[in-house]
Structures are given as structure tokens and as C-alpha cells.
Amino acid sequence: MKLKVTLLSVFTFAGLTAQNIQNNPGSNHGNKFEQLGTILPTPNIYRTASGAPGHGYWQNRADYNISAYLDEDKRNLKGSETITYYNNSPDELDYIWLQLDENQQSNVKNADFPFSSTLPKTSNDQQLKATNLPAKDNGYGVNLEKVTDVSGTPLRYTVNKTMMRIDLPKVLKKGEKLVFKIDWNYNIPNRMKMGGRGGYENFPEDGNDLYTITQWYPRMCVYSDFHGWQNHQFTGRGEFALVFGNFKVSMNVPADHIVGGTGECKNYEQVLSSEQLARYRKAQNSDEPVEIVTLDEAKKAEKNHSKQRKTWTFEANDVRDFAWTSSRKFVWDGMNVVIPENNNKVMAMSFYGKEAYGLYRKFSTKAIAHTIKTYSEFTIPYPYPVAQSIEAANGMEYPMICFNFGRTEKDGTYSEGTKNGMIGVIIHEVGHNFFPMIINSDERQWSWMDEGLNTFTEYLTEEKWDNKFPSKRGPAWTIVDYMKLPKDQLEPIMSNSENIIQFGPNAYSKPATGLNILRETIMGRELFDKAYKTYAKRWAFKHPEPADFFRTMEDASGEDLDWFWRGWFYGTDPVDIAIDKVSIATPDLEAIPKANEITYKVDKPLQNDFEDISKIKNKEDKNITFYVDKDKDLQDFYYRYDRGQEKVDNNKDYILNRVETTTTLDAKDKEKFKDITAYQIDFVNKGGLVMPIILEFTFEDGSKLYDKSSAQIWRQNEQKVSKTYYFNKNLKSVQLDPMRETADIDTSNNFWSNDGTNFQASKFQVFKQKQGEAVRGGANGKVNPMQAAGKK
Structure with missing residues (x-):
């Protein structure tokens, strides 16, 4: 276990230190192109060097059977669950950890991650109140009623803020399962006032609540090969690390409520009216949204608060979590969606109040359908039977x-902003079914692995929704303002969720932009899409880590991307490549090759001037007989020459017998090259982050040419490089990064114009290449000592 913790520590804090690891820190080259090496954890039987799960990969499992009772009058939720936990690890467990996320709403049970505070400039009656020291319990958080084994025997447990440890009466060995029960309740918070991801929203105009019941039950922490127990506290930001399992959940709610939840409802026949049930069955075969609960029915239900109760029953298999919603305000529509890749029939459904009807009725369910189809193209086929969007004034x-x-x-x-924002958030949140609900990364540690990858795929999906869709995250130019910030306001993407200041740009925008740059500019769509799908396929229903993603993207594409991960994910340098200077030269077509006479002296013996200690000791060692001394046939001219036994005049001057390789141009060549002009463009890397050099050339005749040099052009000098081009028409201007696809933070230095005053053309000589006889033996036309001595 100590070894695992040590490796994790290196990787966990890589975001703070790894970007500074340099093999050659005093040099102007090499550092940005060094392999990540030991920055990544060592491959093992669980996770391979290719980025795929290893032959020893394992993960634990938890199945849940839950009963819930929603008390609308008291705004209290009461629950009872039976958890069956399967230990598939090679380790013996003497305790287990569960998450009590609702404790974050308590002012005495929360994770205690305070923020700095200052004097207010303004306040209101809700905010201004005397500070209670010590803090008085606000009445929120989980109240544990019973924790027992399957026979009802109490289990020992300890609550540490948002985490609960259960001490097992006997060790849970590999291959064994544990069945235990928990009863609990909590007061449901007003999430519009208190914040958070779950709770209720009250509508004063009609006196009704809309409940979003999320992270509401005690749920198992992940125990993994790379971390052990992931029991980091829930602070409200870093989301969740969860295990897969099967759920059976029943919700007892007011009889006039409509309930939507994870999975499939198993008793619509008991909870819906005959008309609603008939509409639901019609929707199952419709390619247009059908209202299952109509707007009129929802408005009528708002006025009559039933005191009767109904129980809704849901089941979901191979999911990592369960959430639900309940309200009498809901309009409910649905339609059938077929996923072409696996022929899966999915019920796409939306639930919304009258306040959202004008938007949701038209767009929501179709946006769901578009999302699961598009994500299926880029990742894996959507495997579940249901996909739902609930209008609840938030996004989760x-x-x-x-x-x-x-x-x-x-x-x-x-x-238009509300419409596009709604479509964007539906695509984003429905897309989370893939990242991280299926490709199940650890959100508590690496927010970018779900938010960043999902935001990127959201961008691809928005682009397929409408070519004019104003995406705010994904295009390279949209990240420029963030990349311009001072370094003390930035963190690497590879940082823990809780430590990030600019959370949205860091966890969502920068990873999404980086992946888009990889796809469009560095790798190309074909290579990228294959690698991205490979990652999704490899890690579907598993627990990937960053190294698994980095390695898979390289393994499946054949591209060495370590320089990109190092710069974009582990560093904070921006892209700022500048055109520093353009030098112009024209050919001298009348140049005559010079035939200068060159003299030289015959080479002296090619022995070391200094005899090193090994040669001296070998010569003194009477047990060593050298091979050339034993075999007289090996003692040639140079054996004797090296020992002074052959005499050569080393002071005599010899004339080089040269083979001329060039001659003057003929008339045909002069005509061919008369319009050629050479342009040397010097680039400076002012930002520090290397990127491809993309150029648009505009000529005086109005024509354009384009060229792209890969980022590898910087590998031998990361600070400045030059490229020379030869054109047979006059160059008017050069534009660097014309499509703004590299996130360059300063485009003012990306342009050069040939106005005739900012350069002085030089000349370069041009000769015609002759076909000459190759010189033998590498002598290059020189007399060797054997020739000088007249020996063979």
C-alpha cells in the first residue's frame, strides 16, 4: 500500500511541479519535447503502457435497494437502503467508506473548507446577521438512524464530516460480498437560497415545490488500484467518484406528483392515468415528442394539493448513481430515439413546469436525441434505455x-441567449452520461477528465446542431483571455479540483480547447477521432486516470503528444508566436563558380596524442598479447607508419585534385529561375508554449497559399526558428495563424506586409549541379600517406 500511495502522490501533485521538470534546464532546446517519463505512474498489470486496462484490472461493485419517503409538508426525505458490496480487489478490507454528501449543507458537519472573507460594500437582510460562535446547527445534513448488517446487528461506524467509515466485524476478503443496511433522513434544503446540487425550489405564485433529489443516499466510495479509498471530503465543488452497480428504488410521494428518475419506471400502470399511459406508449414509437402529461393537466395539478400518496418504482442496471425529481408542476413529453451504432431504442424525455413550456416543449427532447446520437458517433453507442432532461433552473x-x-x-x-444557453446546457448535461457516468473518471481529483472531455464533445455536438451555434467553449480563440492572465492567477489543468481559482476556464474551457486544437490542427480529424473512440471504448464502465487517456491517444494514433500534454495540461505558458523579421533575397543567375587552388599536407598518423591510463596499463600487463602483434598479416603500412617505421614527408605541399560539381547556369535555367524570390521568416516564441506554425501567404496578384509546420520545428530551438520559402511571384503579406486555431494571445505580431520599405533584398548565388564521378575511399581528392610513400 505504501508503494501505491507514493506513486499517487507523485501524480497527484504533478500539476504543481511536473511542468518544471527539465532534463536540460539551461538550454534553449529539448525541454519542451522531453517525454513525460516518470511524471506518469509506472505501468503495471492493472494499467498498461498503451493506456488500456491491464490483464489484472479490477473494480469493486455496489448494488442498492432503496426506499424513499418524500414529506412535502416538512420538506424532509426519509430513506432506507440495503447495499450489497462486492470486493473484487486483491486486498482484504477491514473497513469500508461511504459518502454523506448532504452533510455539506450543514454548518457543523460540512467538510470545513472555508474561504477568505472581507468587509462587504453592500449587504441584504438575508446576509446580514450576527456571527454565531460557536456555530449553531442549522438543522441540515444526514441524520443516521440505523446502520446494521443484514441480520439487524448494529455495525460500528465513524462519521468524519462528509465521509463515514464502517468498521467490519470480520475482514472482507477477495471475492466476498458484504450486505448491510442504513436508515437515514435529512431536511431538504432550498437550493435557490442555500445553493448546492439538490434540494427544492419553491414557486410562490402557485405554492408548489420542484424537488431535485441528488446525492441523497449514503453511497459507497471507490476503492481502486491507483488510490485505495477515495475518501476526500466533498466541499461542494469537486464532484464524485462512484462505483457501478444495479439499483432498485421506490419513491413514496404525494399522489399528484410526477416522478422522473435514473433508469426505467416499472409501475407506470399503477401511477399514471389510463390517458397518460396511452400517451406514454404512443411516445415509445414516435419520432416526434408526445406530451405524456399535458400543460393543462400540469396547471390543474398545481391547484389541487393531494394528501394521497403513490409509490413509483425504478430500476437501473450498470449505473454509478441514482437521482430523481418530483413535482406536481411537471409537463412531461417523450419520444423514441434509435442509436444506429447498436440499434438501441431510447426513450428521450423532458419534464418541465409551465414557466419553461415555450422553450422546453420545442427544443429539450430533440436536443436530448441529438446529443445521445452525436456522442455515440464520437465515443461509444449509448447503452441505456432512457435519457431525460429536467428543467430546474440549474445544471447538473x-x-x-x-x-x-x-x-x-x-x-x-x-x-436568443436564453435559448442557446438552454440548448447548450442540455447537450452538456445529457452528454455527461458518457463522461463520467460511463467512462467513469474520478471527478473529486480530476475535474477536467469529465468536464473538459465532456465540454469538448459538447462542442462537437453543438457544431452538428447548428453551424451558426455560438459555442463559448471549444474554439481556440475563446480561451485567449484566460491564457493572457498573469501566472499567479493560473493553475495547470493537472491540478486538484479544490485548488483551482478560475475553475470554469481551467476545468472546462482549456481542456476542451486543447482537444479541439489536437483534432483540427495537430493530429487531424481521422487520427484524433479514432484515438478518442478507442479511449472511450477501452474505459467504458471502468475507472480511467489521466495517464490512461494520454497514453491511449498516443497509442491509437501513432503521434508523440508528450510535448502537448506537458505544455497544455501540466503548464501555464500561453501561445504567443511572433513574426520577428522577414529577410528577402533574389538569385544571382550570372554567378561563376570559383576554382581556387587548395594545398594541403599529408595526414600524420591517426593515433591519440595522449596515451590514456587504460592503454598504459594494458601495455605494461605481461599477460596481454595484442592481436595485431600475434598475427603478422595484420601489420600493414599504417601499423608501421604509426610506429615510425615508415617515413613520409609531412611538410610537403600537395595540390588538391578536386572534382568540380557546379558550373554556370545556361539560358534555359536562367529563364526558369528569373522570377524566384526567397523569403526567410524568423519566428520568436514569446509565450513559451510551442505550437505548429500556420501561415497564409498573399501575393500581389491576389492569390493565396497556405503552409503548416508541425510543432516539432521547435525541438532544436524552443525560442526562435526560421523558415525559408521560394516563390515565383511577388509576396504581398504573411499572416501567422490566419484561422486563430492555436489560441495565440497576441495577434498584433502575427502579420508582415511587404510595403517596400521594411527590408533590403540581398543576393544568393545559383549554380548548375554537374554529375561527377564519386570519389573513392572518402579521400576527397587528397593524396594519402601510402601514395606519398609509394607503397601499396
Whole structure:
């Protein structure tokens, strides 16, 4: 275990130190192109050097059977669960860890990650109150009623803020399972006032609540080969690390509530009216959204608060979590979606109040359908039977269900920004079904592995929704303002979730932009898409780490991308490549080759001037007989020459017998080259981050040419490089990065114009190459000592 912890520590803090690891720190080359090497964890039987799961890969599992009771009057949720936990690890466990995420809403049970505070400039009646020292319990957080084994015997447990450890009465060995029970309750917070991901929203106009019940049950922590127990506290930001399992959940709610949840409802026949059930069955075969609960029915339900109860039953297999929603305000529509890659039939459904009807009825369910189809193209085929979007004035994701915003004005109108924002957030949150609900990364540690990869795939999906869609994250130019920030306001992408200041740009935008640059500019779509799909396929329903992603992208594409991961993910340098200078030269077509007479002296013996200690000791060793001394046939002219036994005049001057390789140009060649002009463009890397050099050449006749040099052009000098081009028409201007595809933070130094005053043309000589006889023996036309001595 100590070895595992040590390796993890190196990787966990890589974001703070790894970008400074340089093999040649005093040099102007090599450092940015060094392999990541020991920055990445050592491959093993669980995770291979190719980025794929190893032959010894394992992961644990947890199945849940949960009953919930929603008390609308008290705004309290009561639950009882039976967890079956499977130890598939090679380790023996004497305790297990569970997450109590609702404790983050408590002011005395929370994770205690405070923020700095200062005097306010303004305040309001909700904010201004006397500081209670010590803090008084605000009444929120999980209240544990019972923790027992399957027979009802109490289990010993300890609660540490948002985490609970259960001490097992006997060791849980490899291949064994543990069945235990927990009863609990908690007061549901008003998430519109207190914040958080789950809770209720109250609508004063009709006196109803809309409940989003999320991270609501005590749930198992991940125990893994790379971390052991992931029991880092939940602070509200770093999301979740969870195990896969099967869920059976029943929710007892007011009879006039409509419930949506992870998985499939198993008793629609009991909870829906005959008309609603008939509409649901129609929706299952419709390629257009069908209202299952109509707007009129939802408005009527808002007015009559039933005191009766109904129980809804859901089941979901191979999911890592379960969330649900409940309200009498819901309009509910749905349609059938077929995923071409696996022929999976999916019910795409939306739940929303009348406040969102003008937007959600038109766009939501179709946006779900578009998302799961497009993500299936770029990753893996969507495997689940349901995908749902709930309008709840926020954005958060869970398996098969997510919560999004999107309400109209009271008159039913809406702005374009609201429409696009709603479509974008639906695509994003539905897309989270893939990252991290299926490709199940550790969000508590690496936010970018779900948010960044998902935001990138969201961008691809938005682009396929509407070519004019104003995506805010993904295009390279959108990250420039963030990359311009001072270094003390930036962290590497490879940083822990809780330590990031600019969380949105760091965890969402910069990773998404980097992947888009890889796809469009560095790798190309074909190579990138194959590698990206390979990563998704390899790690579907598993627990990937950053190294698994980095290695797979290289393994499946044949591209060495360590320089990119080092710069973009481990560093904070921006891209700022500048055109420093353009030098112009024209050919001298009348140049005559010079035939200068060259003299030289015959080479002296090619022996070391200094006899090293090994030669001296070998010569003195009476047990050593040298091979050339034993075999007289090996004692040639140079054996004797080296020992002074052959005499050569080393002071005599000889004339080099040269073979002329060039001659003057003929008339045909002069005509061919008369319009050629050479342009040397000098580039300076002012930002520090290497990138391809992309150029647009514009000529005086209005024509254009384009060229791209890969980032490898910087490998021998990371600070400055030059490229020379030969054109047979006059160059008017050069534009660096014309499509703004590298996130260059300063485009003012990306342009050069040939105005005739900012250069002085030079000349370069041009000769015609002759076909000459090759010189034998590497003598280059010189007399060797054997020739000078007249020996053979």
C-alpha cells in the first residue's frame, strides 16, 4: 500500500511541479519535447503502457435497494437502503467508506473548507446577521438512524464530516460480498437560497415545490488500484467518484406528483392515468415528442394539493448513481430515439413546469436525441434505455437524468441567449452520461477528465446542431483571455479540483480547447477521432486516470503528444508566436563558380596524442598479447607508419585534385529561375508554449497559399526558428495563424506586409549541379600517406 500511495502522490501533485521538470534546464532546446517519463505512474498489470486496462484490472461493485419517503409538508426525505458490496480487489478490507454528501449543507458537519472573507460594500437582510460562535446547527445534513448488517446487528461506524467509515466485524476478503443496511433522513434544503446540487425550489405564485433529489443516499466510495479509498471530503465543488452497480428504488410521494428518475419506471400502470399511459406508449414509437402529461393537466395539478400518496418504482442496471425529481408542476413529453451504432431504442424525455413550456416543449427532447446520437458517433453507442432532461433552473448531471435551466418570460417570449444557453446546457448535461457516468473518471481529483472531455464533445455536438451555434467553449480563440492572465492567477489543468481559482476556464474551457486544437490542427480529424473512440471504448464502465487517456491517444494514433500534454495540461505558458523579421533575397543567375587552388599536407598518423591510463596499463600487463602483434598479416603500412617505421614527408605541399560539381547556369535555367524570390521568416516564441506554425501567404496578384509546420520545428530551438520559402511571384503579406486555431494571445505580431520599405533584398548565388564521378575511399581528392610513400 505504501508503494501505491507514493506513486499517487507523485501524480497527484504533478500539476504543481511536473511542468518544471527539465532534463536540460539551461538550454534553449529539448525541454519542451522531453517525454513525460516518470511524471506518469509506472505501468503495471492493472494499467498498461498503451493506456488500456491491464490483464489484472479490477473494480469493486455496489448494488442498492432503496426506499424513499418524500414529506412535502416538512420538506424532509426519509430513506432506507440495503447495499450489497462486492470486493473484487486483491486486498482484504477491514473497513469500508461511504459518502454523506448532504452533510455539506450543514454548518457543523460540512467538510470545513472555508474561504477568505472581507468587509462587504453592500449587504441584504438575508446576509446580514450576527456571527454565531460557536456555530449553531442549522438543522441540515444526514441524520443516521440505523446502520446494521443484514441480520439487524448494529455495525460500528465513524462519521468524519462528509465521509463515514464502517468498521467490519470480520475482514472482507477477495471475492466476498458484504450486505448491510442504513436508515437515514435529512431536511431538504432550498437550493435557490442555500445553493448546492439538490434540494427544492419553491414557486410562490402557485405554492408548489420542484424537488431535485441528488446525492441523497449514503453511497459507497471507490476503492481502486491507483488510490485505495477515495475518501476526500466533498466541499461542494469537486464532484464524485462512484462505483457501478444495479439499483432498485421506490419513491413514496404525494399522489399528484410526477416522478422522473435514473433508469426505467416499472409501475407506470399503477401511477399514471389510463390517458397518460396511452400517451406514454404512443411516445415509445414516435419520432416526434408526445406530451405524456399535458400543460393543462400540469396547471390543474398545481391547484389541487393531494394528501394521497403513490409509490413509483425504478430500476437501473450498470449505473454509478441514482437521482430523481418530483413535482406536481411537471409537463412531461417523450419520444423514441434509435442509436444506429447498436440499434438501441431510447426513450428521450423532458419534464418541465409551465414557466419553461415555450422553450422546453420545442427544443429539450430533440436536443436530448441529438446529443445521445452525436456522442455515440464520437465515443461509444449509448447503452441505456432512457435519457431525460429536467428543467430546474440549474445544471447538473446523473445517469440517465440531468437538471437544466431554460424559462421564458411571463409573456412566453425568450432571448436568443436564453435559448442557446438552454440548448447548450442540455447537450452538456445529457452528454455527461458518457463522461463520467460511463467512462467513469474520478471527478473529486480530476475535474477536467469529465468536464473538459465532456465540454469538448459538447462542442462537437453543438457544431452538428447548428453551424451558426455560438459555442463559448471549444474554439481556440475563446480561451485567449484566460491564457493572457498573469501566472499567479493560473493553475495547470493537472491540478486538484479544490485548488483551482478560475475553475470554469481551467476545468472546462482549456481542456476542451486543447482537444479541439489536437483534432483540427495537430493530429487531424481521422487520427484524433479514432484515438478518442478507442479511449472511450477501452474505459467504458471502468475507472480511467489521466495517464490512461494520454497514453491511449498516443497509442491509437501513432503521434508523440508528450510535448502537448506537458505544455497544455501540466503548464501555464500561453501561445504567443511572433513574426520577428522577414529577410528577402533574389538569385544571382550570372554567378561563376570559383576554382581556387587548395594545398594541403599529408595526414600524420591517426593515433591519440595522449596515451590514456587504460592503454598504459594494458601495455605494461605481461599477460596481454595484442592481436595485431600475434598475427603478422595484420601489420600493414599504417601499423608501421604509426610506429615510425615508415617515413613520409609531412611538410610537403600537395595540390588538391578536386572534382568540380557546379558550373554556370545556361539560358534555359536562367529563364526558369528569373522570377524566384526567397523569403526567410524568423519566428520568436514569446509565450513559451510551442505550437505548429500556420501561415497564409498573399501575393500581389491576389492569390493565396497556405503552409503548416508541425510543432516539432521547435525541438532544436524552443525560442526562435526560421523558415525559408521560394516563390515565383511577388509576396504581398504573411499572416501567422490566419484561422486563430492555436489560441495565440497576441495577434498584433502575427502579420508582415511587404510595403517596400521594411527590408533590403540581398543576393544568393545559383549554380548548375554537374554529375561527377564519386570519389573513392572518402579521400576527397587528397593524396594519402601510402601514395606519398609509394607503397601499396
